[in-house]
Amino acid sequence: MQDTKETIRQFILVSQLPGESPDSLRDDTPLQTSGILDSLATVGLVSFIEKHFGVELDVYDTSVEHFDSIDDIAATILRKRAASRT
Amino acid sequence: MAGRTLAGLLEASAVRYPQRLSVVDSENLTLTYAELDKQANALARFLLGHGVRRGDRVGVALPKGLPAVVSIFGIMKAGAAYVPIDISAPMDRSRRILEECRISALIADTASLALRHMSCGGSVPAVVVNPPEGQTEGVSFHEIVAGDGERAPVEPVGDDLAYIIYTSGSTGMPKGAMITHANALSFIDWCTETFAPTPDDRFSNHAPFHFDYSVLDLYVSIKHGATVYLISEDLARRPRDMVRFIARHRLTVWSSTPSALTMIVQFGELEASDASSLRLVTFGGEVFPPRHLRSLQRHWKSAEYFNLYGPTEITTACTFARIPSNVPENRESPYPIGFACAHCRTLVLDESGREVAEGGEGLLYISGPSVFAGYWNRPAETAAAFLDRSGTRWYNTGDVVRWDPAEGFTYVGRKDRMVKRRGYRIELGEIEQALHLHAGVREAAVVAIPDADAGLRIVACVSCGNDRPSVVELKSFCATKVPAYMVPDRFVFRDKLPRTSSDKVDYQTLGQVAEARER
DSSP: OHHHHHHHHHHHHHHOOTTGGGGGTEEEEEESTTTTSSSHHHHHHHHHHHHHOOOOOOOOHSSSSSOOOHHHHHHHHHHHHHHOOO | OOOHHHHHHHHHHHHHHHHHHEEETTOOOOEEEEHHHHHHHHHHHHHHHHTOOTTTTEEEOOOOOOHHHHHHHHHTTHHHHHHHHTTTTTHHHHHHHHHTTOEEEEEGGGGGTTTHSSSGGSSSSSEEEEEOTTTOSSSSSSHTTSSOOOOSOOOOOOEEEEEEEEEETTTOOOOOEEEEEEEEEHHHHHHHHHHHHHHHEEEEOOOOOOSHHHIIIIIIIHHTTTTEEOOOOOHHHHHHHHHHHHHHHOOOEEOOOOOHHHHHHHHHOOOSSTTTTTTTEESSSOOOOOHHHHHHHOOOOEEEEEEEEEOOOOOOOOSEEOOOOSTTTOOOOOOOEEEEOOOOOEEEEOOSSOOTTOOOOEEEESTTTTTEEEEEOOOHHHHHHHHHHHHTTEEEEEEEEEEETTEEEEEEEEEEEEEETEEEEEEEEHHHHHHHHHHTTTEEEEEEETTTEEEEEEEEEEEEEOOOHHHHHHHHHHHHTTTTGSSSSSEOSSSSSSTTTTTTOOOOHHHHHHHHOOO
16 A cells, blocks of 8 residues: 555656655645646546556546545555456 | 527527437436526526526536536526636635626535625525535525526627636736627637538537637537537546547537647547547647647548637637648647638737738737627726727737738737636736745746647746745645646746846746756
8 A cells, every 4th residue: 555655656746746855745635626736637647547557547536536635546546456356 | 680699599499409409418418409498598587586687797606517508598598697617716716706797696506605605795696506405505406497498588689798708817816808699609600601510510518618618619509409518527537538428429529728639649548439420620729739639630530620719808719720631740830820710800010010011920919790898897908908990999819920821820929928728828927926825935936838748837936935835835825826727837946036137027037947947
């Protein structure tokens, strides 16, 4: 779980927040509602996660309610992976 | 012709095609022409019964969906102008808009209902879409539209306002462009001539209703008895699903900003879906990078492509360019904005007010029946937007163009500090005003620099005290003050901002600093 979060954090830092200290991007920092990820950046993150973690995210998974923080996103990935195993 | 209105387009189609589908939403809910017309009539009757009068303004703060379309037509049928609100924008900005144009009713969902308390003394009538069980505030939209669907006894005329769309203002307060029915109809009629729509067309509606590109989708479709397919906010974030949506509904007309199309090209998996139904693709609002346009055309082969140009003040588009369906491999420069639409006249003047010759550059002025009535409650800014020349009123677009008889106009840039991003106008000054409100910010200056992929990047140069806020903090703060498309992409921190010899912020140096950082 922690690895998943770090992978997401690094992707966002490198693509959206170059030069920013990793400490300022906490697990619960809002991403979409805060303006850190705009619509194009969100689509880029979704695409990265689908490729990197081998999951397919639908509208529900990427809605603001389930995709607005590193915590949310990691939980969504975990849920999708669990669902694909059953 | 004085009586022609946008609501009249619906009424005519409802008589001719009562059982055809007028609107389909992203969840596959539908309205026939008869249903849409009847529901809009019922809403108009409610509004008139609750104090709305011809010439009033009514706010619409709804997500994309059937109720938003019914609301727009219902408001116009009551003789009022609709004021579409960006529900994703900070509430305080929306409140200032609704207060400024003094709405006499608000149509909102539960999430946006708070705007009623925040503005206009909290007293205007409210129509609420999908109120939760037990909510007592406002009147239920669904109950209203189930009521008497007879046409309301109001006869708006062409010179009445149809809508007010707010755009970014340099002083921090957005300004509202007032568009009459006659303004909008002159553009819609041009679309009829140019795109030859039929009742069998299936239009996409990607643009939100607070962006006037939606005028093309909604009213051209309704005028011709065609069907408009609404792309919800959620769907618009999902390029792969949008591409599937086009295939599933066999859409024939697509209109959006180049940014949306670039997103579709990059993430939409175009090779996996059939888009052979598309006969027309229009884009506008910003430059389309040719390499993405080429990728799009490799998959969307059947369509004719048009680049549309025009500020909100002249109703969606005033110039257009036909784009070849095979953009050459070696083309790197973006396509021109082309020639004047038949309902518009153009004039390009150099700095001394002389018409420019072939190959020359100058400010683009537009006249014609689609030119707006003015900014709501801003006589000085309205006066400043126009030039009177040999008895004609010309709107100054503020855009510098180059004229070439073969290609038409090419967009060169601007002399002021307005930029366009994802089709939205942004006054960089409005972002600076927002940053200045942050306690940790001493000085802020915002520049826009070109970017091959994103079209444009917004860079904020900020000087702070010892305790500098993080980028996360500053972005989050901006998002509470301005809409998401105005939040800066990058931040550059400096002890002091560079200044010119006259002690003004040196934007030229800042632009160079910002560009150097991006490389």
